[in-house]
Every structure is written in C-alpha cells, then in structure tokens.
Amino acid sequence: MKKRLLITGIAVIVILATVFALTACNDTLSDGIFSGGSIAVRNEDGRWGYVDSNGEEVLGFDYASATNFVNGVAVVSYTDSSESDPGAAEPDPGAFYLIDQEGTHLAGPFVSTTRVFDDTMIVVKDKKTNKFGVYDTAAKAFAYECAYENITPVGETSVVRMVSQISGKNGVEYVDLATGTVTMARKALNDEFTVSVVGGHNFYFYNTNTTENGKPVFKGVSVLTGAEAVTWNGRKSESSDWTYLIDDTYDADGSVTASTYHYVTETAIIALDKAVEVPQNQYDGSMLLTAKTAQGADGTNTTTYTLYGKDGAVIYSGTEQLFWNGEAYYMTKTENGTFTLNVYKDGAAYSASAAVPEGASDLNYSWNVTTEENAIDMSISYSVTTGEGESAVTENVAKQFVSIGGATTEVPEGYELKKVCGGKLVLAAENGRMGVFNADGTAVTECIYSNAQVVDGGYILVTMGNAVGVLAPDGSVVLDCVFSGISHKEGIWQSVNY
Numbered sequence: 001m002k003k004r005l006l007i008t009g010i011a012v013i014v015i016l017a018t019v020f021a022l023t024a025c026n027d028t029l030s031d032g033i034f035s036g037g038s039i040a041v042r043n044e045d046g047r048w049g050y051v052d053s054n055g056e057e058v059l060g061f062d063y064a065s066a067t068n069f070v071n072g073v074a075v076v077s078y079t080d081s082s083e084s085d086p087g088a089a090e091p092d093p094g095a096f097y098l099i100d101q102e103g104t105h106l107a108g109p110f111v112s113t114t115r116v117f118d119d120t121m122i123v124v125k126d127k128k129t130n131k132f133g134v135y136d137t138a139a140k141a142f143a144y145e146c147a148y149e150n151i152t153p154v155g156e157t158s159v160v161r162m163v164s165q166i167s168g169k170n171g172v173e174y175v176d177l178a179t180g181t182v183t184m185a186r187k188a189l190n191d192e193f194t195v196s197v198v199g200g201h202n203f204y205f206y207n208t209n210t211t212e213n214g215k216p217v218f219k220g221v222s223v224l225t226g227a228e229a230v231t232w233n234g235r236k237s238e239s240s241d242w243t244y245l246i247d248d249t250y251d252a253d254g255s256v257t258a259s260t261y262h263y264v265t266e267t268a269i270i271a272l273d274k275a276v277e278v279p280q281n282q283y284d285g286s287m288l289l290t291a292k293t294a295q296g297a298d299g300t301n302t303t304t305y306t307l308y309g310k311d312g313a314v315i316y317s318g319t320e321q322l323f324w325n326g327e328a329y330y331m332t333k334t335e336n337g338t339f340t341l342n343v344y345k346d347g348a349a350y351s352a353s354a355a356v357p358e359g360a361s362d363l364n365y366s367w368n369v370t371t372e373e374n375a376i377d378m379s380i381s382y383s384v385t386t387g388e389g390e391s392a393v394t395e396n397v398a399k400q401f402v403s404i405g406g407a408t409t410e411v412p413e414g415y416e417l418k419k420v421c422g423g424k425l426v427l428a429a430e431n432g433r434m435g436v437f438n439a440d441g442t443a444v445t446e447c448i449y450s451n452a453q454v455v456d457g458g459y460i461l462v463t464m465g466n467a468v469g470v471l472a473p474d475g476s477v478v479l480d481c482v483f484s485g486i487s488h489k490e491g492i493w494q495s496v497n498y
C-alpha cells in the first residue's frame with residue numbers, strides 16, 4: 001500500500017516521483033492515531049492486525065479484536081486457541097490479553113478490560129479469580145493487583161471506586177489514579193447512604209453513626225478531592241429527577257426553627273433558601289434551575305430565574321424564562337435584525353446567532369449541541385415577501401450555522417452539516433458524499449466519501465464503498481481504503497454510513 005497516489009506525465013517524472021515516494025515510506029508516523037507507531041486494522045476476513053503508517057504489517061492478522069497501543073500496550077483477544085501466540089502456547093479464545101508491540105503477552109487472561117485516566121491505565125478483571133485490578137501502561141506493571149471485588153471509573157475523571165473485602169465486609173475507597181492517593185475511604189459499604197440523582201454524582205454520602213435531636217447525621221464528601229461537601233441531619237426529599245438533603249436547626253424544645261436545603265446534582269451540592277428559591281422541573285442532572293419571586297414597591301411581582309451549572313456556578317440569571325426541549329434548556333431572541341439562540345446543556349452554555357431580514361415571517365429553527373467539541377449547530381428557515389398584490393414574490397430561505405467556542409460560521413451553500421469533530425466540520429454535498437472542512441468553511445478534503453471522522457492528532461478516518469482508510473490532517477492519503485475496520489480511541493471505525 002502506498003502512502004499517497006502519484007500522478008505523472010512523463011517517464012522521468014515517474015521515476016523521480018517513485019524514488020521520493022519510497023523515501024517517504026521510510027518515515028513512519030508516530031503521532032495522533034499512530035502514536036504507538038502502528039494502528040490496529042481489520043482485514044476483509046474479519047481478522048485484526050497492526051500496520052504502520054506506510055501500510056506495512058507490524059503484527060499479523062491473528063486477533064479477533066485489537067485496540068490501539070498506548071505507551072506500547074494494547075488489548076487483544078483470540079477466537080482460536082490454536083493460532084500463533086508468542087506469549088502463551090494456548091491462549092484462551094474467550095479472554096483478553098495485554099500485549100506489547102512485539103505481540104508478547106504482558107498480562108492476562110482477563111474477562112474484561114476498560115481504559116481509564118486518559119487511556120494510560122487499564123481496569124482489568126482476572127478470568128481465574130474474577131477479581132479486579134489496575135494495570136499501568138507506562139510502568140508496564142500493575143498499579144493495583146487483581147484483589148478487588150469491583151473497580152469502576154467515576155465519570156470522565158482520573159478517580160476510580162474500588163471495593164474490597166475488609167474483615168469479611170465489603171470496604172470501599174476512591175483512588176485518584178493520577179496521583180495514587182486515596183481521596184475517600186470507608187470501612188464498610190453498609191455505611192453508605194445512597195441518593196438518587198439522574199446520571200450519578202461525584203459525592204459519597206455516609207452515616208457518621210451519630211445523632212442530632214434523635215436523627216442520624218450524614219456527611220457528603222467529594223470523591224474527586226476528599227473534601228467535605230455537606231453535613232446534614234438525615235432528612236431528605238426525592239423526586240424522580242432530583243434529590244435534596246435537608247439540614248434542620250432546632251430550638252431547646254426540639255422544634256425546627258430553620259431548614260437549609262442542599263440540592264444534589266452530578267457535580268455540585270447547592271445550598272438554597274427553599275422558602276424563596278423554588279426549584280423548577282427539569283431533567284439534566286448537571287444543572288439546577290430555580291425561580292425566585294419578589295414583590296416590588298409598586299406591588300408587582302418579578303420572578304428571577306437562576307440556572308446553576310457545574311460546581312454550582314451560575315450560568316444564567318435573569319427574568320426571561322428558560323424552556324426545556326427534553327435534553328437541554330434554551331431561549332431565543334430576535335432583536336435588531338439578529339436571531340440569537342442560547343442553549344444550556346450538561347452544565348455549560350452555548351450560543352449561535354444569525355442575521356434575519358426585517359419583515360421575515362414563519363421563522364423556524366432547530367439545533368444540536370456537541371458538548372465534547374464545545375459546539376452548537378443551528379438551522380433556521382424563514383420567508384421573505386417583496387412587492388405587493390399580484391406582483392408580490394415570496395422567497396423561502398434555509399440556512400445552517402455552526403458555532404465552535406463562540407465563533408459562528410455559516411455552512412456553505414449546497415452543503416449539509418453532518419457533525420463536528422476534532423474542531424472541524426464534516427459536510428455532505430448535494431449528492432450525499434461527505435468531506436472535511438475547517439471551522440471557517442474552507443475545504444480540507446473533497447466530498448467523495450460515504451463517511452468521515454476526525455480523530456486523534458487531526459487524522460481523518462474515511463469510508464469509501466465497503467472499505468475504510470486514513471487521511472493526514474491536511475487531507476492527503478496515509479492508508480488507502482482497503483480495510484474493513486480501524487480501531488481507535490473512541491471505538492471501531494467501519495464501513496457503516498453515517
């Protein structure tokens with residue numbers, strides 16, 4: 001396989017071009033998706049192997065599954081125990097193994113493997129003992145031996161929850177794999193106090209085994225830092241969407257004199273004055289919307305809406321009501337010839353705007369947020385009528401915009417935005433074929449592919465027909481479309497239309 005196609009006109013140029021091409025083929029890429037010096041690909045027979053950026057075979061197509069190398073470590077599995085295996089005479093066909101770049105087994109067999117902490121750590125479950133451990137790819141050794149009942153990641157952080165047997169009871173601790181420190185530990189799981197919130201939370205709630213006014217006292221601790229987040233006397237209120245913890249203050253007679261309400265989101269515990277700040281119904285576990293009504297001197301009531309985002313920070317406050325579409329809050333405004341859309345999703349705010357001619361009617365809009373790209377794409381349509389009576393002409397206008405990091409660009413006419421990835425746009429031409437464009441709308445590739453995706457290092461995975469290949473960040477061909485699948489950080493890229 002060649003790294004790029006060479007088109008020449010005369011024999012001398014052909015010879016020189018061939019020499020330069022062969023010279024280039026000696027330069028193996030080792031960044032981005034090729035950071036391990038090779039990439040896992042699947043051949044037409046459904047077998048996985050490894051090739052370098054020149055298409056040269058590095059490890060044979062001996063695997064039923066294979067991941068990319070991180071720090072020289074990859075995860076593979078076999079389907080036939082009789083196949084060649086440098087690490088063991090008879091590999092278990094139903095198990096996963098860690099291998100180095102020579103194909104030698106480093107560890108295994110495992111029932112399951114999960115990459116965590118920027119993919120440099122691997123949580124494994126030993127097939128023989130059914131115990132969990134953590135393998136450090138940089139050290140090429142276990143950071144934690146397979147001695148735990150369970151190990152699960154805490155969201156997209158470097159912290160994992162580790163359950164082990166302590167004196168015959170299940171104990172739990174949270175460990176930050178980035179530093180190796182224990183952020184929070186309890187002797188027994190039955191001390192845990194579970195609260196129900198949408199999507200989970202980054203807090204550990206436990207019983208202090210003490211009482212106040214006859215009620216148990218609980219604490220909430222951040223599992224990411226170990227810092228105490230809240231203490232309350234055990235009352236709580238739950239709905240299908242939210243949980244709040246109630247800390248009561250008593251007088252000498254045991255009567256409640258005041259109550260503080262702590263609302264639990266995925267990422268924050270927010271203390272509110274529930275007497276005036278009323279939570280609104282919503283379904284995003286990373287945000288909390290409240291309404292606070294105050295009466296002015298003229299006797300009129302004014303309601304202020306506050307939307308709390310990640311870590312309890314306020315991301316919106318105003319008298320305009322936010323609306324919920326089933327996945328995010330939003331509001332729109334048309335002012336001075338500009339239509340503006342503000343969207344709040346997963347604890348963050350996004351905005352896009354477009355010019356709308358004066359007198360436009362039938363304005364419609366739709367939008368989609370790509371949170372990992374800090375991007376929002378917006379489609380608008382409207383009608384503009386010029387002239388009067390029988391000479392009146394109505395034009396229907398449809399436009400599409402994309403805003404990445406707050407900078408809005410109109411999608412070029414004749415193209416449709418399919419997705420935002422790697423800071424770039426995947427657009428489809430009128431014939432349905434896709435290409436990759438920069439955020440400003442300039443083309444990186446032609447629209448000749450049935451699918452495209454920008455991945456690590458700006459490399460582009462593309463599909464042509466029933467085969468997939470790799471392009472460089474500038475759109476030039478690295479690996480021709482001859483494979484049935486390519487394994488990368490986010491999964492398997494294969495010949496399935498978007």
